[in-house]
Amino acid sequence: MSSNAFTPGVVPARLDGDDYAAQFSDLHPRLDAHEALVAADRCYFCHDAPCITACPTDIDIPLFIRQIATGTPDAAAKTILSQNIMGGMCARVCPTEQLCEEACVREAAEGKPVLIGQLQRYATDHLQEQGIHPFSRAAATGKTVAVVGAGPAGLSCAHRLAMLGHDVVVYDARPKAGGLNEYGIATYKTVDGYAQSEVDWLLQIGGIEIRTDVALGSGVSLAQLRKDHDAVFLGIGLGGVNAMDVSGADKSGVLDAVDFIADLRQASDVAQVPVGRDVVVIGGGMTAIDAAVQAKLLGALNVTLVYRRGRDRMNASVFEQDLAASRGVRIVTHAVPSAVIGNGAVREIEFDYVRDDMTPTGDTLRLAADQVFKAIGQTLVGEELPALDGRKIKVSGAGRTSLEHVWAGGDCASGGDDLTVTAVAEGRDAAMDIHQALTGATA
Template identity: 70%
Template sequence: MTTPQRSDGVQPGRLGPAALEDNFSDAYPPLDAHEAVVAADRCYFCHDAPCITACPTEIDIPLFIRQIATGTSEAAARTILEQNILGGMCARVCPTETLCEEACVREAAEGKPVEIGKLQRHATDTLMATGAHPFTRAAPTGKTVAVVGAGPAGMACAHRLAMHGHNVVMFEARAKGGGLNEFGIAAYKSTDDFAQRELDWLLQIGGIEMRYNARLGQEITLDSLRAEYDAVFLGMGLAGVNALGVPGEDKSHATDAVEFISELRQASDLATLPVGRRVVVIGGGMTAIDAGVQSKLLGAEEVTIVYRRGQDAMGASAKEQQHAQKKGVRLICNAAPVGVEGNGSLTGVTFAYTETVDGALVMTDDTFTLPADQVFKAIGQTLDGVPEGLSLDGRKIAVSGTGATSLKGVWAGGDCAAGGDDLTVTAVAEGRDAAEDIHRALMG
């Protein structure tokens, strides 16, 4: 009997349909009604609840959990959505283990917090399943606001402005909305087209017009928006991707992790997505984890995530790191890339071990090479062009505490703005708060 020859290289269909369906099913299934009541019963309903302070959108967590415990999950959803209109997606993707659940009194006392994220998902899913939208618009103000970017910050801003009676026109560079919720989150965290269903549900408020394939700096300009609209909110995220800056990174199959995740999220058939046998992911944030885990779920035999600093400095939470390791992804820390290898086709990546000396990261002369036929770069994103007149804070748009920029009548929030964590929940809070400030400015 002849042993089949091993075929290396990047190719689609490494796993069959059944395996792919199982691998990309909901990684964190929802609580049913009974499980939700049992989970809610663990809450102490603290008077000075630390979980509220730890939530970037300041949801009244004890209140909504009490509402679930008393059988009024739809009321609980309204409590959540009043503060976080994207509470359904945040329940799926928020690092609750480092936010509200880490602050939970049960976590401090027992090492097992109340399952706040799962309870939030139960409440918001229950309400959305009815098809009803719990909010109505105020009387029309006659004002119209341009919102650039239909991601979490832009959607939260647009919804709050519409509630106040303003008309909103949303400009989105892609052919569909959702931003990172649609294009940048692992498929097993947001199943059943949830990002689009949540966007459609949000738009039920009315007063929001969507315009797709409209990119700032190309189809639209900031100057024209300022001239035509009463106010402008910028929530376009970070479209540029940082380069490794090492020889060979332009080889085929050495690509951006965000592009890989986006293609996967939009694929109608996962079996058509090519993946290598040996995959190396460079980076330490959530994008790196999502790219590494999904490579493994697509059928890669060896997946290694390499990060330049120690594991405790990784942007991805400990829970996400552990999830990756459980899926068979290897983590290597304190190593930075120095070259992508291969004469023509990609064969590997060479790294140098790093050390921290007087607070600075230093490359050593000690190197090693990981064999690879596919490499994903996940070392951060950057603004893709800055409209003239906007001041920067580092590499992002400088904003006040309420999102006002250096240009009169222009606000910004989400990943493109300086100051916040690059989290969906933070973007929602910034979009919501900017909308309130815009409303105050428009109404005098």
């Protein structure tokens, strides 16, 4: 990885000190009690509600909204959390505009859906801020399960297993639990240390031990985990970053977007995170949008996001694309990087324009850049893994792999979308399958 060290133009504190709090304030401030009641009153409480089908975790959305409408937000939270134990985080980061809210009957009729995501946050925050954990453990089964990866999939799996009476040890390579929620999401989406407070709340179920700074393959082997535990769940995410195979890609100032986002997430003072004057972000997913928007919020003068295909092919939702544009991010499409230019440190980056089939048009684009963030996809990293399906662990059913008593879910596994909510669903479902495999019982 290249460094910002000795990169001209990449400096901290581009803005006045008082500006940062406003720049990185909560993207969607929580509804107050009155706003929640007004928003809940718009729900039709549909029979066979399409919003439930659109939710990867199958939350009974009309039920929890009705519970808010009748003044029982803690009951609403339990309805949510029984299906999605990380419902508080998902309320903040889930692309509801593409899932439940897009399916909402109000959206189809009026172009204005019920605020499902914000209502979900209202309910879960109301309960969690009281320190209430509405679930308890079943009788001990005497079985132990290793969960590798303390991200959404791993923590969801661990919580459900603990609730079913198993003892769980969660291993994670990083210093903190949380995975993507802690290290990989824009700071303005999860303010005030919410990721860690949610982890602490989740662990109140008991029966879960977290061991950080332990990586699969170096700190512990899969073979040893299979020997020491009755089952193993792999929720290791995608730890590698695809390389940008162009000349000059190793110059100072060319960085992985995931590292930039992680630095911001872990910074005690975001003002001290250095950013360039002219920033270029390469990619079209959520990571690219988060990096581009935050570079602008840190005070970068010019931020350009460049994607190889059209905007309709970007993995980032239209809402996120519009958010970036509203913050002053320029979006350039149908362009691929061809060279990074500079003497030791990046000064410019050149792109070739391409057609939909990726053939060059013959036109080029050269952008000034003192900082370039790569967000061109991540790869699976690990040793002695189960059989793969392409670049991910091959799974069948509820996350079963090619190895006996080894399950996988989340971004590292083949199957669903790379979303927090999907990872939570896969971790939960794998836990249920593990429970049945170990005990013969269905929960």
